Amino acid sequence: MLPKFWRKIKYRYNLIGSYCENCGGYFYPPRNLCPKCRRKGKVKEVQFSGYGKVLSWSVVHDAVENFWMSKPYVVALIELDEGARLTAPLDCKPDEVYEGMRVKAVFRKFGEDGEEGIIYYGTKFVPV
Secondary structure: OOOHHHHOOOOOOOOEEEEEOOOOOEEOOOOOEOOOOOOEOOEEEEEOOOEEEEEEEEEEOOOOOOEOOOOOEEEEEEEEOOOOEEEEEEOOOHHHOOOOOEEEEEEEEEEEOOOOOOEEEEEEEEEO
């Protein structure tokens, strides 16, 4: 179970973004001003479904100390079904990823500061 402190941070782990009622654009992370049409006051908060597809990816062959992911690992540019784009790690082998691959967001442990340190969590994507 995730500690209450982390669960209470609204935007950190919930894939919350913005929707512009003027131009219809979706954005992540959330914004107060639409980057497409530059309108204020027409931007609303939206909870994304967490489903999307891989547009592009990179294979990382080295990682910082205490980063739990086995090497190599994949970081991808994901286009969510709503249209917003973000980068995130993929939980699959580098030779399994392909353009257009359907994925969904999951919440996972990323690493920790030693045996007694802070545990880091975040959003990853897995194949559907």
